[in-house]
Every structure is written in structure tokens, then in C-alpha cells.
Amino acid sequence: MxxxxxxxxxxxxxxxxxxxxxxxxxxxxxxxxxxxxxxxxxxxxxxxxxxxxxxxxxxxxxxxxxxxxxxxxxxxxxLACDPSKLSSVGLERTCNKYALCFAGTPVLQECADDLQYNPNLNACDYPQNVDCVANRCSIYDSPDSIVYAPSQSSCTKYFVCMNGQPQNQTCVGGLQFNAVSNQCDRPANANCTIAAIPKSRSFQTAAEIAPRMVNINCPSVGIQQIAHQNLNQYYMCVNGKGALMTCAANLFFDKDMGACRRKEDILINYFLFLVKYVLCILVACAIFDLLSAASNSVNICSGVSDNVFLPYLGDCSKYYVCIGGAPIERKCDYDFHFDAKEQSCTYQNVAKCLPTCTNALSSFCYDRTCTKYVLCYAGTAIIRECRDGLQYNAETDRCDFPQYVDCVDNMCTLFNDPKNITFINSQASCEKYYICMDGNAYPLTCSNGLQFNKDCDCCDFVENVHCNLTAATRNILSYSKIPPRRADIDCPADGANFITHPDPAKYYYCLNGMGVVLECTPGLLYDAEFEECRAPENLSRKS
Missing domain, CATH: 2.170.140 (Antimicrobial Protein, Tachycitin; Chain A)
Incomplete structure (x- = not known):
């Protein structure tokens, strides 16, 4: 459609x-x-x-x-109201508003207090029976602030807003959702209480029964609700015609509010009205309301999820879309430039393109890949790739162990399925994990004493996770912060070449007759076959 x-x-x-x-x-x-x-x-x-x-x-x-x-x-x-039927329809995205159809006229109604409209009963009901959170989710939700909503029917259940739709999530057994920290937590920290309500109820919807027309003096014009002698019933008058309405179980009609409410809320609301009235006289109502308120053989798409967009080195107006591990070249319209972080084409003065190489020895990350980077020397850019699960560390200009980088940008696509949220475990901390939203990865941390369990995509007790991550403090200077060490060999006159060094933790980089010495991250050794630093156990036989 x-x-x-x-x-x-x-x-x-x-x-x-x-x-x-x-x-x-x-x-x-x-x-x-x-x-x-x-x-x-x-x-x-x-x-x-x-x-x-x-x-x-x-x-x-x-x-x-x-x-x-x-x-x-x-x-x-x-919405089309049948003049011969008494019915109601919930107003989408409000949770507590609905249209009451009577005598062919739609009448806007609102559930009082924190009651919600129950489409199964066609009436206002306890939130434990409805559990609606659609009013919290906008299709323009900010990716910088994930919206969580606690369930009102279960302490172990909660919702995450994705693309404007609330997605149901459940904490692992024994944990409950903590609405303060927005994460699964120990019950003692969650402080969750779901009020008990009657288990069995017999209630017919307005659509299932014939309208009970009444002979009362309804005003000829307008919409009114009039109290009935039975406290859980009331009259609905629409332009001179009246019908007898019944509240949901354990609710009573409040003539002042014109709505079905809990008995205790009717008394509380009256007390609050008196308090506000007095305060408004003393300090003004306004104060009360305020207080209530690719240049080489490297495949840039290897290890990158489908539908992730990558920048094009050397041309800001171009980009790649990764499909099946292969890059497909695309070009922005309207002279726009591509922005890898936003995963979109935008105005040239707004887009953040890949940097331009200078004559200095340096490197920078190939955005959204985690394992690829651009090595700059003598004004020439060469795309490089870290091997064996290593990731590029922008702080050291080298391939490094993932626990020191913890990059997951390659896993998050702009077209993520809101019904299948992507959770990614951190490689730097057992307590940390990521959620993909709008193409970006957002870090979250489990409550104290819990760790992220990839098996259930949830925070779990330590004994169920078996995570052991350590990252020692190191002091590694980036290439751009130290003078380049000239190569002490005769470099080939043409092309880019990587050559072994007597020290297995170092190697030469030669470009058109010029050369420098590069160092691997501590714990890695140079592999001549793959022309990159690798863990000792992964070295090829030629090294």
C-alpha cells in the first residue's frame, strides 16, 4: 500500500x-x-x-x-459509527482516550486517573489488564535517548520503543525491570509492585449487548454523563437520546469527573482539588502547575552487516552499501555529501567525510567497519585491515585486541527490524552491552553484580554468564604523536610495500622509495603473508 x-x-x-x-x-x-x-x-x-x-x-x-x-x-x-449500535473504539497512541459511538455520533471520552482503555471490554480498565505504552513511542524517537517503558502487568516485563512501536522485552528469571535505571535488576533494587486485581471477571462489551435506551430527560443538544442510582453505572446523553452505561469491574462513576474511577481515587481527587484551590489562592495557580510538571585488495564490507553504508575514500559524494559482504557503490543526490555516522547524505557543510591524508605518518578509522583503517604517509592513503578479530584502535593508530577498542558499529544497520532488536555484547566489559537503534550502537550497563548474557540478550547472574574480560592499562603513543622512524633499508622505487623487520614486532612500510618503521601493538607480531600484525598463534608458516 x-x-x-x-x-x-x-x-x-x-x-x-x-x-x-x-x-x-x-x-x-x-x-x-x-x-x-x-x-x-x-x-x-x-x-x-x-x-x-x-x-x-x-x-x-x-x-x-x-x-x-x-x-x-x-x-x-x-471511524464510522453505526447509528443502530452502541460501541466504542480506542484512540490509537493515547492509551486512555476512546471514541464512544452512540446514535451515530462519535463522542471523545477519556479514562480517568491512570486507567486505560481496554479494547476487549470497550471500557476503561485497570492498567494491569491493558498494559498500553503506545503513547510513549514516537516514530521520530531520538536515537540518542532510547525510550523504555515499564510494564504495568508484570515486574519482569518492559518495553523498548523502536521505530515508533513498543517492543515487548522480558528480564531473565529472577530479575525485574528497574524503571529508574532502565535495566533488569535484582528485585531488591527494582522496587516493583503490581497491585492485585480480581482474577475472574464477567463483563460484556458495549458492542455485544443492545443499547439500553432510557427514559430520562436528556438535554436536546450536547453530550452529558449523568449519575445513576447504581454507583457503577451512569447515563450517556447525546443530543436528547440516552443510554445506560456500566463501568468495568471494581470501578465506579464519578459525577464530577464524568468518568469511571476507583473508589479511592474519587476521594483522593477531591482532597487534591481542595489543596490546589487553597494553594492557588495563596501562591497563584501558575506556581502549583509548575511544581506538577577501497584502494587495494581489502574488502571493506567483510565483517559488516547487510545494509550498512560505508564512506567512499577520496570522494565525499559517494558511498557504499554492503550487501552479502560485497560493497555496492552509490552516489548522493543534489550535490550532497555522505555522513557515515548519520548513515545518510546531507548538506556539504554538515556531512563529516573521511579525513584527507597529509604528508605526515598517521592513520584514521574507516568508519563503520571496526577492522579497516586508512594508513597515511607522504600524502598517500592506503586501506588496511586488522585480522583475526582484532580491531583498529584510533588512539594508537594500530590494530589492537578488541577489549581495548570495543567497536560494534559494523553490526548496526539503519534498517534494523524493530521487532527483532539487535543486542551486542561488549568485548571490553562483562557488564556492558549495546543496542542498535537508527543505525547506531548505544552502550548500556547491567546493574551492579549482573553481567550481560548473550544467550538470552539480557543481564543475568554472574554464575550464568561465564565472562572473563581483562584489559590492562597501557601507554602506547599514536604515529601522529611521535617522529617517524626512517627505514634503514633500500625501499622499492615504486608502489606501496610492506617488508619484514629483524624485530618480529615491527615492520617496514615503503612507499615510492621512501620508508618508515611501524610497530605492532604489544602482544602482536608481524605476519609477512598477510602484511599485518597478528596474534602469535595465528601467524602463517611464512612468518
């Missing part, structure tokens, strides 16, 4: 408006940049920004779909 994504966020020219004639704020409790449907017009929707609903309209007479957060050709998601 062809879809036109709702990106009116980029040029907001709408006006801030009420969602309908009621006082309900559509965006109350909804994260910024979440889109909410207009129940009265299929082509209209709202952008939530700082709790305000900003009106927008789909182009080309498209219809807005709250579930996909986009404008679409199909109007299948459009």
Missing part, C-alpha cells in the same frame, strides 16, 4: 486547537511527535508537542491511520 508519512512536523503551520467541543486534551499523557487521529474527520490528525494538539491534514484526500502513524490511500482505518 502506498503511504504518505505524516511529516507535517517539519513545517508546522497548523493551529493549536481543541480536539473537539469537550475539554479533553488529546495530547495529555502523550509523548512529543506522536500523531493522534481526529475522530470527526478521517483526513485530519494532530501532532502532540509539549502536551498540545496541533491540527494537521493529510494531502491528496488521504486518510490518517493512527496505528501506522501515516496518511494512506485506503480509508479502512476511518
Amino acid at each position: 502506498y503511504r504518505h508519512y505524516a511529516i507535517g512536523l517539519l513545517a508546522i503551520i497548523g493551529f493549536i486547537a481543541a480536539a473537539n467541543s469537550t475539554s479533553i486534551n488529546l495530547c495529555d499523557g502523550v509523548a512529543d511527535n506522536v500523531f493522534v487521529a481526529d475522530i470527526t474527520n478521517c483526513s485530519n490528525y494532530y501532532i502532540c508537542v509539549k502536551g498540545e494538539a496541533i491540527a494537521q491534514q493529510c494531502r491528496y484526500n488521504y486518510s490518517f491511520n493512527g496505528k501506522t502513524q501515516s496518511c494512506e490511500v485506503s480509508n479502512a482505518s476511518c
